[in-house]
Amino acid sequence: MTTLITDFVPAEIDATTWDNLQPYYQQLLDRELKCAGCLEQLILDRSELDAAADEAYCNLYIAMTCDTEDESIKAAFLAFVEHIEPELKKVRFELDKKIVKCEHVKHLDQDRFGVLLRNWSADVDIFRDENVPLQTEDTKLGTEYAELCGSMMVEFDGEERTMPQMGVYQLEQDRERREASWRAVAERRLEDRDKIDSMFDNMVKIRHQIALNAGFDNYMEYAFAEKHRFDYTPDDCTAFHDAIEQTCMPIVRKLEEERKSALGIDSLMPWDIAVDPHGHAPLKPFDTADELIEKSSTLFHKMDEGLGEMFDSMRDGGYSLDLDSRKGKAPGGYQACRDRQRIPFIFMNAAGLPRDLDTMIHEAGHAFHSMLCKDEDLVWYRSSPIEFAEVASMSMESMAYPFLGEFYNEEETTRAIRKHLEGIVNTLPWVATIDAFQHWIYTNPQHTREERTAHWLLLSDRFGGREGFGGGVCWDGLDMEREAVWHRQLHPFQVPFYYVEYGIAQLGALQMWMHYRKDPKAALDAYKNGLSLGGSKPLPELFSGAGLKFDFTADMVASLMTTVQEELDNHA
Numbered sequence: 001m002t003t004l005i006t007d008f009v010p011a012e013i014d015a016t017t018w019d020n021l022q023p024y025y026q027q028l029l030d031r032e033l034k035c036a037g038c039l040e041q042l043i044l045d046r047s048e049l050d051a052a053a054d055e056a057y058c059n060l061y062i063a064m065t066c067d068t069e070d071e072s073i074k075a076a077f078l079a080f081v082e083h084i085e086p087e088l089k090k091v092r093f094e095l096d097k098k099i100v101k102c103e104h105v106k107h108l109d110q111d112r113f114g115v116l117l118r119n120w121s122a123d124v125d126i127f128r129d130e131n132v133p134l135q136t137e138d139t140k141l142g143t144e145y146a147e148l149c150g151s152m153m154v155e156f157d158g159e160e161r162t163m164p165q166m167g168v169y170q171l172e173q174d175r176e177r178r179e180a181s182w183r184a185v186a187e188r189r190l191e192d193r194d195k196i197d198s199m200f201d202n203m204v205k206i207r208h209q210i211a212l213n214a215g216f217d218n219y220m221e222y223a224f225a226e227k228h229r230f231d232y233t234p235d236d237c238t239a240f241h242d243a244i245e246q247t248c249m250p251i252v253r254k255l256e257e258e259r260k261s262a263l264g265i266d267s268l269m270p271w272d273i274a275v276d277p278h279g280h281a282p283l284k285p286f287d288t289a290d291e292l293i294e295k296s297s298t299l300f301h302k303m304d305e306g307l308g309e310m311f312d313s314m315r316d317g318g319y320s321l322d323l324d325s326r327k328g329k330a331p332g333g334y335q336a337c338r339d340r341q342r343i344p345f346i347f348m349n350a351a352g353l354p355r356d357l358d359t360m361i362h363e364a365g366h367a368f369h370s371m372l373c374k375d376e377d378l379v380w381y382r383s384s385p386i387e388f389a390e391v392a393s394m395s396m397e398s399m400a401y402p403f404l405g406e407f408y409n410e411e412e413t414t415r416a417i418r419k420h421l422e423g424i425v426n427t428l429p430w431v432a433t434i435d436a437f438q439h440w441i442y443t444n445p446q447h448t449r450e451e452r453t454a455h456w457l458l459l460s461d462r463f464g465g466r467e468g469f470g471g472g473v474c475w476d477g478l479d480m481e482r483e484a485v486w487h488r489q490l491h492p493f494q495v496p497f498y499y500v501e502y503g504i505a506q507l508g509a510l511q512m513w514m515h516y517r518k519d520p521k522a523a524l525d526a527y528k529n530g531l532s533l534g535g536s537k538p539l540p541e542l543f544s545g546a547g548l549k550f551d552f553t554a555d556m557v558a559s560l561m562t563t564v565q566e567e568l569d570n571h572a
């Protein structure tokens with residue numbers, strides 16, 4: 001561990017303007033590096049400067065999402081995105097280069113700096129000037145896609161409704177209303193099917209060119225380098241897809257059979273997969289945001305005194321929680337960390353729904369992660385790759401099972417746990433579908449639209465789950481709708497190849513849960529130990545630090561799915 005300290009960046013710097021940041025970055029770029037010690041000091045000083053800039057962005061983002069109607073906040077946020085981010089991107093890349101090409105780099109402690117240098121070297125290696133405009137074009141297309149989807153409205157129940165608003169009808173007991181709303185949504189989406197396919201054709205072309213420019217055979221290989229996936233390969237992912245098909249799909253089909261008989265229908269249709277099959281009204285875990293906070297505090301204290309105290313420090317320590325739903329707040333939920341103060345923040349729109357409780361527990365897991373590694377000197381090590389970051393949050397969801405009595409009675413707890421387990425079983429095949437689809441797309445970049453659709457249908461036969469594919473759900477007479485289902489998954493459009501991470505993390509979270517059931521104290525100690533490593537080690541070491549195997553082979557998936565099936569039976 002480094003013994004250097006940094007006072008390079010004044011505590012009171014206003015990092016929301018480039019004029020204030022630029023001189024410091026310039027000093028780092030100009031600094032002469034006489035030895036490995038100089039290089040280490042440069043990295044540490046840069047860490048503090050990057051943290052200051054990132055915290056300025058984070059504060060603006062938090063302010064904007066908490067009050068979308070304040071025009072001055074919005075303007076300040078957009079100014080940062082438009083004027084400061086591009087400058088930061090450029091100057092940080094110059095610093096990456098200066099550091100990895102420095103003659104003293106080989107004398108740095110590899111155990112300490114290895115992960116950092118590996119990431120920066122990869123970024124420097126794949127960078128090409130001619131890719132900058134292509135990447136801008138790709139981002140622009142992604143924004144157009146998001147705008148197109150965001151502008152889709154459906155006339156239903158006497159009013160114009162957005163797509164998210166239409167989702168609630170899928171929970172209604174009236175089957176005809178579910179069908180009518182499902183068809184209205186699908187019809188509206190099909191109107192833009194050609195437009196979306198054309199956008200995607202362009203994206204594939206651009207991405208393939210980016211990969212060729214950077215010296216790769218295809219965009220899949222490029223994406224693995226760009227995403228710093230050094231610890232697993234495309235072949236590992238393909239084996240993971242196969243494992244999900246073999247061990248997860250039988251459970252999906254069994255659940256679909258149970259659902260069909262509970263609903264008392266002959267064929268399970270796509271509009272029958274979200275509704276409660278037993279006719280229960282939706283669960284209502286809490287009423288107000290304050291109630292959510294107090295009961296969550298009790299839950300975490302019961303789970304572990306240390307975690308309870310960490311949660312309370314967010315409740316009591318200034319501006320760390322903004323949970324209630326109110327006019328002008330942005331939708332969704334997230335956890336963000338102010339990188340300089342090293343204080344996490346949780347945002348959500350709590351409306352008393354089970355989903356809100358899930359979000360609270362999930363985001364608290366991310367916040368524990370931030371707090372447990374906050375003494376790490378290097379800002380880049382105060383967060384970890386998604387494959388592990390989501391282990392921190394997803395594990396919490398299952399480890400919270402024994403304490404859901406804070407929110408539910410016994411029967412409701414059983415329902416909530418079952419629903420969560422079903423969610424896991426249904427999500428993994430969808431992860432496999434989306435990931436396998438992208439593997440095929442980018443390793444067959446010359447494909448026609450018809451071939452792409454045909455491959456999508458092939459995958460949708462193999463894998464089922466969330467969208468109702470894989471054999472148990474009847475799509476007769478809905479061919480066009482089925483062909484276009486992937487159009488509503490934003491990842492292939494906006495963040496290509498980002499998806500399998502959730503599957504990998506879920507396997508870690510399930511392992512953690514199995515350990516927790518056997519020995520809660522040992523599991524929680526390992527959990528905290530793994531999280532305290534932040535992102536300072538490669539993925540296999542982060543997993544083993546938490547007592548987990550970085551393993552998504554068929555054997556691992558099979559053993560975890562056996563436990564999930566047992567627990568589903570226990571919560572029938």
Ligand SMILES: [Zn+2]
Pocket residue numbers: 362366390393
């Ligand atoms: Zn998360």
